[in-house]
Structures are given as structure tokens and as C-alpha cells.
Amino acid sequence: GIQVEQSPPDLILQEGANSTLRCNFSDSVNNLQWFHQNPWGQLINLFYIPSGTKQNGRLSATTVATERYSLLYISSSQTTDSGVYFCASSIQGAQKLVFGQGTRLTINP
């Protein structure tokens, strides 16, 4: 099945810094999603982005499907951005999302 790998596993930054999180996947995908898991465990949908670029406020994401990777950018980080960021993908005909292991982001004041 498809493999999803995220890097880095941990990232510690000061408030105001910018960050880039990477997601590599092993096959052609028809779904690529980014989530933020907050300290209470809730999964927040950030982007649905099987290809192309999207932006939502301080967050943006780019997926280069031909090269099998996606990037999540967070600008001007805030302490509320802390948590674990997951990417998840699925291939054509498959129903399950395969999740990466996550990137734990800590934003210090």
C-alpha cells in the first residue's frame, strides 16, 4: 500500500517564526489532506490538496503530485499553532486515508 512519510518529526520554534513541514508519499494519490491535531486531540481539517497550491490566512500548502510530495507552510507562528500536524493520502480506488506519523510543532512565546 501507499507509504506516507513526514518530516521533521519534531520542530520547536519561537513565536513569529515561519515553518515548512514536508509530506512524501509513495504512489499517485487522489486525495491529500493536512490536519492539525490540537492538544485536546481534535483533528482540524486544514487543506484538501491532491495537487496545486492553496492558502488560508497564515497557512498555505503545495502538492507536487508528479514528484510525490506536499509542503505545509506556516508563517508568523503563534502559540496556538502548537500541536501535531498530519498529512494523509489515499490512492485511486482505495477508501482509507493513510496517515503519516506526524510532525509535532511547538511554538514558544
Added chain:
Amino acid sequence: DADVTQTPRNRITKTGKRIMLECSQTKGHDRMYWYRQDPGLGLRLIYYSFDVKDINKGEISDGYSVSRQAQAKFSLSLESAIPNQTALYFCATSDPRAAGSYNEQFFGPGTRLTVL
């Protein structure tokens, strides 16, 4: 996502007990899913359902069963709970007819289950 609700939100039970986790959605989606998350890991699929009469096993279905009572309701049961089923359980929904977002999945708030 407030459109997908899970009950209970937290549950502590003992080994051997039967327990049911419930999921309801108001999104009108046909597809529903149950995932589990173990500490420090991503989510893994337990079961999924495309409609009331279509239920399929995921990658870790052993020890679990499900019931799709209606389009909006999908329940997960642990017939005889064991400690290694301690995890965070998520329900999700998707709509394959959604324009521009095929199979985008939306998650409930999760149920934290502890089996002693």
C-alpha cells in the same frame, strides 16, 4: 467538526466488558469511517461503510464490529474489551459526489477509551 459528533467523549472500562461508541453526522454524507489512534502514531482504519447495507473491514478490524443504523449513524462495538484497545477513536465522513474534493474526510472530536 461540529457536524460529526461522537459519544461518549471519554470512557473508562474494564477488560472483558462490551462497549459501544457512537457516531452521528448531519453532513448528509453517505460514507462513514472508524479509525483508531495510538499514542504518538497516526490513525489506522478499523471499518468503513458506503451506505447502510455496505460495510467493509479496514486494516485492523479484529476485535471490533460495527453497525450502520441509518445514513447518519455508525456505531463501533468492542465485544470484549482488552487493554491494548486503549486508544483515541475517531469517526469520519466523506461525500464522493462533492465537487472538487472527492473523498475528503471530515473527522469527529474523538472518543478517548481506556481499558483497564
